[in-house]
Amino acid sequence: MPKTPINKTRPDWWPAKDTEICAxxxxxxxxxxxxxxxxxxxxxxxxLIIWRDDKGAAEVLRGFVNKCPHMGLPLETFPDRFLNAxxxxxxxxxxxxQFDATGACFGGPCKGAVLISVQLIVQDxxxxxxxxxxxxxxxxxxx
Numbered sequence: 628m629p630k631t632p633i634n635k636t637r638p639d640w641w642p643a644k645d646t647e648i649c650a651x652x653x654x655x656x657x658x659x660x661x662x663x664x665x666x667x668x669x670x671x672x673x674x675l676i677i678w679r680d681d682k683g684a685a686e687v688l689r690g691f692v693n694k695c696p697h698m699g700l701p702l703e704t705f706p707d708r709f710l711n712a713x714x715x716x717x718x719x720x721x722x723x724x725q726f727d728a729t730g731a732c733f734g735g736p737c738k739g740a741v742l743i744s745v746q747l748i749v750q751d752x753x754x755x756x757x758x759x760x761x762x763x764x765x766x767x768x769x770x
Contacts, residue, residue: 651756696740
């Protein structure tokens with residue numbers, strides 16, 4: 628009997644509209660944090676990694692779905708432990724896959740695969756900056 632392929636990284640649910648994640652100041656420069664978004668349905672859940680990457684010439688906010696392409700597991704075993712020792716890449720704690728700042732795996736069992744990136748914007752509100760997730764276009768949500 629043939630096996631049905633399972634997409635290990637594509638999330639089953641995305642918020643339908645812009646969704647505020649947190650205040651920008653809730654993530655220290657150079658740090659990464661995990662967030663779980665939920666919807667109204669029982670299976671409406673999206674696990675995210677937000678990385679405030681300060682290693683380049685300018686600070687960049689990076690967002691990814693928190694699923695390793697190798698096994699579909701979350702990258703971290705302990706909360707918010709996503710970065711390698713140098714703080715310049717993400718690492719999967721399950722099997723050691725390493726990802727660069729673009730989400731491309733350059734070492735480990737899923738070398739050549741990529742994390743699913745998400746679009747983040749920063750909005751000013753109430754004299755504070757907030758990180759907001761933009762949902763993907765309808766054609767890219769199922770890709």
